[in-house]
Amino acid sequence: MPGLNAVADPVPAPRTSLFAKYFIALFAAVVVPLLVAGGSEAWFGYRDQRARLNDLLEAEARSAGARIQDYIEGIQDQLQWTVQLPWSASADERRRLDALRLLRQVPAVVSLTLVDAVGKERLFVSRIGLNRVEGGEDHSASPAVIGARANGVWFGPVTFHGGSEPFMTIAIAGNRSAVGVVLAEINLKFIWEVISAIRVGRTGEAFVLDQPGRLVAHPDISLVLRADAAATRPLQALRAGILARSGEAVAGRDTGGNTVLAAMAQIPGLDWSVIVKQPVTEALGPIYAALWRTGTLLVVGAALALLFAYLLAQHMIGPIRLLEDGVARIGAGQFDHRIDLATGDEFERVATRFNEMASELAVSQERSERIGRLKRFLAPQVAELVDRTGDAHVLDSRRVEVVVVFCDLRGFTAFSAQTEPETVMDVLSAYYDSLESIVSAHGATLTNFSGDGMMILVNAPVPCPDPALRAVTMACDMQTSVQKLMVGWRALDDRLGFGVGLAMGPATVGRIGSRGRLDYTAIGNVVNLASRLCSSADDFEILIDRVAAEAVGSSLPLVELEARTLKGFEEPVPVFAIGLGQIDA
Amino acid sequence: MSRRDVIALAGAAAVHGAPAFAQRSAMPVIGYLGSETPEAYASRLDAFREGLAETGYIAGRDVSIAFRWAEGQYQRLPALAAELAGLQVSVIVAPGGAEVALAAKSVTATIPIVFEMGGDPVALGVVASLSRPGGNLTGVSSLSVEASSKRLEFMRELLPTARLLAAAVNPSSPTSKLQAANLQAAADSLGVRLRFLTASNEQEFDGVFAGAQQMQAGGIVFTSDPYFAYRSKRLAELAVQYGMPAITQARDFPAAGGLMSYGGDFRQSHRHTGVYAGRILKGEKPADLPVQRVTKVELFINLKAARELGTPFPPSLLSSADMVIE
Numbered sequence: 001m002p003g004l005n006a007v008a009d010p011v012p013a014p015r016t017s018l019f020a021k022y023f024i025a026l027f028a029a030v031v032v033p034l035l036v037a038g039g040s041e042a043w044f045g046y047r048d049q050r051a052r053l054n055d056l057l058e059a060e061a062r063s064a065g066a067r068i069q070d071y072i073e074g075i076q077d078q079l080q081w082t083v084q085l086p087w088s089a090s091a092d093e094r095r096r097l098d099a100l101r102l103l104r105q106v107p108a109v110v111s112l113t114l115v116d117a118v119g120k121e122r123l124f125v126s127r128i129g130l131n132r133v134e135g136g137e138d139h140s141a142s143p144a145v146i147g148a149r150a151n152g153v154w155f156g157p158v159t160f161h162g163g164s165e166p167f168m169t170i171a172i173a174g175n176r177s178a179v180g181v182v183l184a185e186i187n188l189k190f191i192w193e194v195i196s197a198i199r200v201g202r203t204g205e206a207f208v209l210d211q212p213g214r215l216v217a218h219p220d221i222s223l224v225l226r227a228d229a230a231a232t233r234p235l236q237a238l239r240a241g242i243l244a245r246s247g248e249a250v251a252g253r254d255t256g257g258n259t260v261l262a263a264m265a266q267i268p269g270l271d272w273s274v275i276v277k278q279p280v281t282e283a284l285g286p287i288y289a290a291l292w293r294t295g296t297l298l299v300v301g302a303a304l305a306l307l308f309a310y311l312l313a314q315h316m317i318g319p320i321r322l323l324e325d326g327v328a329r330i331g332a333g334q335f336d337h338r339i340d341l342a343t344g345d346e347f348e349r350v351a352t353r354f355n356e357m358a359s360e361l362a363v364s365q366e367r368s369e370r371i372g373r374l375k376r377f378l379a380p381q382v383a384e385l386v387d388r389t390g391d392a393h394v395l396d397s398r399r400v401e402v403v404v405v406f407c408d409l410r411g412f413t414a415f416s417a418q419t420e421p422e423t424v425m426d427v428l429s430a431y432y433d434s435l436e437s438i439v440s441a442h443g444a445t446l447t448n449f450s451g452d453g454m455m456i457l458v459n460a461p462v463p464c465p466d467p468a469l470r471a472v473t474m475a476c477d478m479q480t481s482v483q484k485l486m487v488g489w490r491a492l493d494d495r496l497g498f499g500v501g502l503a504m505g506p507a508t509v510g511r512i513g514s515r516g517r518l519d520y521t522a523i524g525n526v527v528n529l530a531s532r533l534c535s536s537a538d539d540f541e542i543l544i545d546r547v548a549a550e551a552v553g554s555s556l557p558l559v560e561l562e563a564r565t566l567k568g569f570e571e572p573v574p575v576f577a578i579g580l581g582q583i584d585a
Numbered sequence: 586m587s588r589r590d591v592i593a594l595a596g597a598a599a600v601h602g603a604p605a606f607a608q609r610s611a612m613p614v615i616g617y618l619g620s621e622t623p624e625a626y627a628s629r630l631d632a633f634r635e636g637l638a639e640t641g642y643i644a645g646r647d648v649s650i651a652f653r654w655a656e657g658q659y660q661r662l663p664a665l666a667a668e669l670a671g672l673q674v675s676v677i678v679a680p681g682g683a684e685v686a687l688a689a690k691s692v693t694a695t696i697p698i699v700f701e702m703g704g705d706p707v708a709l710g711v712v713a714s715l716s717r718p719g720g721n722l723t724g725v726s727s728l729s730v731e732a733s734s735k736r737l738e739f740m741r742e743l744l745p746t747a748r749l750l751a752a753a754v755n756p757s758s759p760t761s762k763l764q765a766a767n768l769q770a771a772a773d774s775l776g777v778r779l780r781f782l783t784a785s786n787e788q789e790f791d792g793v794f795a796g797a798q799q800m801q802a803g804g805i806v807f808t809s810d811p812y813f814a815y816r817s818k819r820l821a822e823l824a825v826q827y828g829m830p831a832i833t834q835a836r837d838f839p840a841a842g843g844l845m846s847y848g849g850d851f852r853q854s855h856r857h858t859g860v861y862a863g864r865i866l867k868g869e870k871p872a873d874l875p876v877q878r879v880t881k882v883e884l885f886i887n888l889k890a891a892r893e894l895g896t897p898f899p900p901s902l903l904s905s906a907d908m909v910i911e
Contacts, residue, residue: 100905107881127882128731130738130771162707164715164875189880225875227716 018316023309030301038294046287053283054249057200057263057276064198064206065265065274068217071194072270075186076153076172078106082182083174087116092123096133099125108190110167113183115139122180139183144171148181155270158188158210160227165189166216189224191217204260204278209239211271223255231255238262239273251280319347326354335362395461395520397510402460403471403502403548404527405444406534407435407478408453410497419492427489428452434481442474447521453534457522460509468504468551475500475542476556476578483540497539503530504548532566533575542578549576613676613866615650616669616696618689620681622656625815628837629680632852636859642866655685657787657812659757662688670696676865679724680858682811683709683759690722697871700724701858703809703834703849704760705731706876715876723871725857727849727879729809729834733764734771736832736847737806739884741775742902743830743845743891747803749778753793755810757785764808785812790819794827804830809848817841830894839887839910844894845902850881883907 082098099112103125111126119140124132139145147154148171156169166188173181191208195217198206208217213236215224223231234253241250242264249263260277267274281288319341326339335358341351409415409431416424431452439446439456443464448455458474459467482498489496507524526545533543549558557579563572615637619626634644642648651672653665662685669677670693679689679700686700690711698721700711706726712718715726740750752768754761765781772779780800782793797805805824807813813820817837824831824843831838834848857877865871884902887910891898903909 097900097904100901104905104907126735128728128735130734130774160716162715162878165878187880221877222874225716225877226873227875 017313018320019309019313022312023305026305026309026312027302030305031298034294034297034301038291038297042287042291042294045290046284049284049287053261053278054263057249057261057278057283058247058265060198060200060204060276061206061263061265061274064195064200064276065267067194067198068191068208068272068274069267069270071191072170072267075106075108075170075184078102078109079112079170079172079182079184082112082114083172083179086176086178087122087180096123096125096131099123103127108186108188110185110187112185113139114180115145115183116180117178119145119181139181142183144169144183145173145181147171148173148183149177153269158214158216160214164225164227166214166224166227188216189221192219192221192224195219198276200276200278201282203282204276206274206276207235209235209273209275213239216272235275238277239264239275242275319343319351323347323350323354326351326358330354330358330361333365335359335365395511397508399506399508400460400463401467401505402507402509402522402526403458403467403504404507404522404530405456405458405471405475405500405502406453406530407456407475407482407498407500408451408534409482410499410539411493411495412452415493415496423492427485427492430485431482434485435478438474438477438481442470442477444471444474445520448519455521455527455531457509457520460507460522461520466551468548469555471502471504471548472542472544472552472556472578475502479540479542486539499534499537499539500542501530501533501535501537501544502542502548503527503533503545504551505529505545528568529566529573532568532573536564536566536575544576544578546574546576613648614672614674615644615648615862615866616672616674616677617650617652618662618666618669618677618679618685619652619654620657620659620662620685620811621815622654623652626681629851629855632855633678633680633859633862636856636861637863639856639860640863640867642863648866657815659684659688659812663691666692676862678858678862680855681815683711684811686711686722686724687759694721696721697865698722698724699858699861699865699871701727701854703727703729703811704763708763709759712876715878717872718874718876719872721871723861723874723876725854725861725877725879727851727854728882729814729848730760730764732848732882733806733809733834734767735882736834737768737771737777737779738775739845739847739902739905740804740806740830740832741777742899743896744803745899747777749780749800749802751793751797751800751802751805752779752781753805753807753813754781754783755785755808755812756783758808758810758812761808761810768806768808779806787816787819790816790823794823794829797829798827804832804844807831807833809834814848814851817843817846825890825893828894830896836883836885836908839885839890842890843887844890844896845884845886847884848882849879850883853881854879885910 082095082102095114099114102112103109111124111129113121114123116122119138121135121137121139124135144154144156152173154171158166158168161167168186168188169183170186171181171183195206195208196219200206205219207215210216213232214227215232215235218224234255238250238252241252242248242262247264249261251259251261254260254277259280261280261283262275262277264273264275322339322341326337329337337358338355339351341348435454436446443462445457445461446454447457458464458471464470479498479500486496486498503526505524505526507522507526509522510520512521513519529545533545537543544558552558558576559579561575561577563574565572637644637648644650651669651674653669655661655665666677666688674696676697676699677689677693679685679698681701683702683704686698686702689698689700700706700722701724704726706712706724707715712722737750750772752765754765769779780802782796784790784793793805807820813833814835817833817835818841820831820833821838821841821843830844832845832847833843834846835851836846838846857879861874864874884906885908886898886902886906888898889911
């Protein structure tokens with residue numbers, strides 16, 4: 001079958017596949033909104049989180065600062081008790097017991113020195129050194145005593161004992177000069193308990209720098225004990241960064257090299273900076289989490305888009321392939337091919353339409369093939385007719401009432417004998433052209449012609465109303481038309497004439513002939529009668545038998561002629577003619 | 586597995602006398618050098634394990650400990666330390682005084698050592714500086730040695746009328762001379778006579794109490810010395826037996842019936858030792874870990890002992906005491 005080859009014909013591949021289009025569409029529908037939403041969420045989230053973090057860290061710093069300050073103030077409060085009473089001349093046992101009790105209660109205090117109004121040491125108690133009563137040493141010029149007297153409280157600089165342990169002296173003066181001043185040596189290692197208890201978020205922590213930038217307290221006490229300026233430089237840089245931004249939280253690096261966010265609170269009086277820091281990864285954790293979520297959604301969305309695009313494309317491509325293949329087969333003439341689609345959607349409808357089209361094409365092709373076959377062996381006129389009616393069954397044999405019209409030229413034999421063949425051919429050609437157009441104009445069928453004669457059937461194979469009248473009218477037209485041509489021809493031979501005979505009656509009509517050549521013709525007495533009437537007709541004459549004449553009735557003015565004896569008919573046959581005047585008209 | 590791990594594995598196998606299980610192979614090993622017996626160290630070991638656990642190491646689960654005990658024979662310490670070094674342990678813990686630290690220091694310059702001692706590690710030549718110990722040593726120092734003259738002060742406070750007090754010194758201790766000098770100076774400033782009695786082994790303890798009784802000393806002040814500290818129970822027995830007021834550095838002494846003690850909190854110092862051992866196991870360098878000094882010095886007094894001795898505590902001691910044993 002040629003159809004199979006047609007299917008395999010290379011159709012140019014599409015520039016883009018359905019899958020790619022679907023994917024792009026779905027990707028745009030799924031991933032782009034996600035990307036936009038996720039991106040904006042991340043960006044605004046980052047800004048909000050950063051602002052919130054700043055507030056949070058600053059609050060944490062203030063809180064941490066307050067805790068350190070509370071701790072120092074707690075020590076101050078304890079010390080305050082030792083400078084309540086004025087000194088008497090003699091040693092005060094009660095005061096000594098208070099001092100000893102204070103040492104027990106405040107572990108951070110390493111030693112206490114009580115000096116009286118004139119700055120003389122009256123009592124010294126220590127955890128390690130020997131206690132002294134009435135030591136008498138003069139402290140009046142010491143900065144601690146002068147400072148405490150001036151401001152009430154004096155904080156000494158942080159010193160590192162043995163280059164390692166941070167200590168500080170706190171001096172407190174009573175509200176009257178008579179009660180003297182207390183000097184306490186504080187072991188700052190104890191702040192560790194405070195500082196290590198401070199947690200910012202999950203892993204954030206706090207540390208304390210003194211005014212020159214030395215590390216006073218840090219959750220990792222060994223950093224403090226190392227008293228290493230180089231190691232604490234990143235922390236100093238953090239503080240410098242915060243100061244440069246007038247106290248706002250900044251990002252920087254801690255001693256471990258981690259990126260942190262840091263905020264600071266200053267402790268007034270001590271000039272210490274309490275700085276809290278939180279790893280950026282933790283602080284911005286929610287943002288990272290949101291980004292991860294968005295990313296995951298994007299990946300999932302893209303994967304879903306891919307999957308749906310694939311499924312949709314598969315869903316579409318299957319039917320489309322079937323349709324394509326089916327159309328190609330049908331196009332190649334394989335009309336019995338049916339596209340089998342039961343998708344229940346538009347595809348199925350399209351397939352049904354294609355199938356209908358294919359079956360209609362099959363029918364029409366079958367018909368045209370049949371007609372083509374008929375045309376091979378039918379007279380063109382009949383074939384034309386069949387073609388027009390679209391049904392070869394009209395050619396089947398049957399018996400019908402027909403009107404048979406015969407016509408021929410008078411004197412043609414003599415004319416053709418003495419005239420140039422080319423001229424004869426020209427004459428015949430004009431003659432037939434003229435008659436054929438009239439025959440087809442009247443819906444009659446030219447079944448046969450030979451030489452100058454012609455047989456025409458009316459009412460077969462195509463039935464028509466009022467066949468007799470039609471036949472007579474046609475005969476008149478033929479006579480008129482041929483007579484016009486005759487005007488020119490008579491110059492060639494004045495014996496030329498044109499006669500017509502027609503008869504009506506039942507005849508068997510149908511195809512007749514061999515396999516190579518088929519004719520449509522009528523057989524019956526009526527044919528003979530028409531033929532004899534034609535032979536009997538003179539130029540200008542149209543002879544009509546009784547049946548046709550009666551069928552025409554009074555529609556046309558007919559004249560009954562004298563009954564004629566015709567060859568093959570025993571009785572004289574009644575003959576009618578149409579008036580010549582009618583023809584001229 | 587590195588070569589070090591293989592050796593540690595071998596060490597662990599040797600210590601436990603058990604086949605090397607796969608689980609043990611991943612476990613680091615701590616070499617623990619003790620100057621006495623496990624019994625004497627029991628409370629200190631608990632504190633040490635606590636500190637270790639603070640850093641996330643549970644002995645037996647995350648880390649195994651190879652013990653070497655000198656059982657009071659300090660001359661054996663270097664050999665035992667060498668054994669631990671031979672096991673190629675991850676870290677050597679050398680608690681209980683300068684002798685132990687120095688013994689460990691003498692056998693390795695590479696294996697990290699965490700010491701615990703009463704005196705000044707710089708003065709005793711264990712480390713170059715507190716903040717930057719340098720080398721492979723770091724550790725914890727308690728304030729016991731510095732506080733020894735304070736002990737004399739408390740004894741004087743308790744016995745203000747006594748004209749003579751005795752001081753017990755372990756001449757084999759590296760800090761004995763320093764402490765003796767400090768005590769003498771303190772006695773001078775407190776206005777009391779002081780006589781020194783020596784004991785460098787357990788057999789001489791009896792002689793110290795007998796000597797004090799003989800010279801009619803009001804009481805005995807024991808210098809800070811691990812050897813004494815680990816034998817608090819024996820000293821308490823003798824103090825009760827001789828009816829002699831005495832003060833030592835270790836809380837074990839009043840707890841066992843002795844009169845009072847004043848010294849650094851050994852629980853704190855041993856816990857810190859455990860913390861440092863853990864941090865070193867985690868990869869920190871000893872050189873980066875400053876020597877820690879214990880912040881807590883504690884006064885323990887035993888009221889019952891005071892009653893029996895007929896020496897009631899004055900209010901100053903009562904108010905200074907961190908712990909009063911009824």
